[in-house]
Amino acid sequence: MxxxxxxxxxxxxxxxxxxxxxxxxxxxxxxxxxxxxxxxRNPVPARVPRPWRPGDPQLGAQVLWYTYRGESDSSVRTQALRLVNYMVGKHMNAISMTFPFTTAGPTASQVGASSQTPSARHLGMLMDVAAAAGLRITLRPLLDERDLTARDPLAWRGSLAPADRAAWFRSYETFLAPYLALAARHHARTFVIGAELTSLESDPRWRSVIAAARRSFSGEISYDANWDDYVSRHIPVPVDHLGVDAYFPLSGLGDDASVADLTAGWQRWLDRKSTGRLPRIVLTEVGIPAESGAYRHPAAWKGGGRLDPTVQKRWFEAACKVARDRDMAGLYWWNLDFHADLAAGAPTGSHTSFLGRPAEAVISSCFRTWPR
Structure with missing residues (x-):
């Protein structure tokens, strides 16, 4: 009861x-x-089935991030989640975050952030989502060339001639400091100390810049060389690993070239440097416009040819085969725009994007079947 x-x-x-x-x-x-x-507020991304471990290849994409006025914490978190989930779905295990910095002109002696450089806070948000997914993280500043070409149409980041080199390197070291601290706080494995700065590579001041970097960041320090620079000479920047922005021109091949033809062309270029395995080299940029005539000038992003997605698809297939045959340390496709509508495919009129095109399926197949 x-x-x-x-x-x-x-x-x-x-x-x-x-x-x-x-x-x-x-x-x-x-x-x-x-x-x-x-x-x-803190969405959980999809998880990489097998996160990168030392000795594994780095299989990823360069995420290019030009910020815009009024970009919010909420929009960054939402897009970061979409982007990371897309990358995991394409069998990637690595992400490299490329963000711009600027200088006033080819002879300027100062560098710095621009209005389109993402804040450290927002970069950290993307890094945290990537880390939660198990992606290997690289942070990569890249000099924006628009202020250079505005003063000299032939100028590019590899032809800088600062009036005061000592001042340029001091300025560069100051600019890098907060991003190195960011890399240390947010689980980055690699920091790219420079990319395609060909005219400055032989300067002994790199030792000071890299020594300062190592005081705040204990991970890998790398440098990304332009394709022609890589094959023609020793790159004297004293880093742990070298990356190659790989835009090897194959002037003798037309739009109907086979994957075997393209692969052989890539191999001939690499053989100028060395033959056989390249286990310490990462292909840090692999990309090409989806248009006619692109094999002759793969780095010409405003080539003006007609749309031809097959050109892009075969180039991606050849690059994947070469990187695997040479046992390279990794490959990053160029590029994923941070703000891209990943479900909509390539933007209207764009020949540079691989979204929604046959090359996108090559990325997934390449990474899914890569020996590990």
Whole structure:
């Protein structure tokens, strides 16, 4: 009888307990609501089935991020989640985040962030989502060439001639400092100390820049050389690993060239440097416009040819085969725009994107079947 009375009393009190919110999180009370809100603020990405480990190839894409005025924490978190989920779905295990910095002109002695350089806070958000997914993270500053070409149409980041080189390197070291600290805080494995700065590569001041970098970042320091620079000479920048922005021109091949033809062309270029395995080299940029005539000038992103997605597809197939045959340390496709609508495919009129085109399927197949 006493047990029956207790049950009746509890049944009578249950509505009051529910109204007061004194229910367990599993029943959907305030604690569950709080947890749900927290999850929406910090969404969990898909997880890489096999996260990168030392000795594994780096299989990823360069995420190019030019920020815009008014970009919010919420929009960055949402797009970071979409982007990372896309990369995991394409069997990637690595992400390289390329962000711009600027200088006033080819002879300027100062560099710095521009209005389109993402904030350290927002870069950190993307890095945290990537880390939660198990992606290997590289942080990569890249000099924006628009202020150079505005003063000299032939100028590019590889032809800088600072009026005061010592001042340029001091400025560059100052600019890099907060991003190196960011890399250390947010699980980056690699920091790219420079990319395609051909005219400055022989300067001994790199030793000071790299020594300062090592004081705040304990991971790998790398440098990305332009394709022609890589095959023609020793790159004297004293880093742990070298990357190659690989745009080897194959002037003798037309749009109907086979994958075998393209592969042989890539191999001939690489043989100018060395033959056989290249286990310490990463192809840090592999890309080509999806247009006619691109094999002759794969780095010409405004070539003006007609749209031809097959050109891009075969180039990607050849690059994958070469990197695997040479046992390279990794490959990063160029590029994924941070703000891209990943579900919509290539933007209207764009020949440079691989989204929604046959080359996109090559990326997935290449990485899914890469020996590890």
């Amino acid at each position: 006493r047990a029956r009375r207790r049950r009746l009393i509890l049944l009578a009190l249950l509505p009051l307990l529910l109204t007061a919110g004194c229910v367990t999180p599993g029943l959907g009370g305030p604690a569950a609501t709080t947890a749900s809100a927290s999850a929406s």
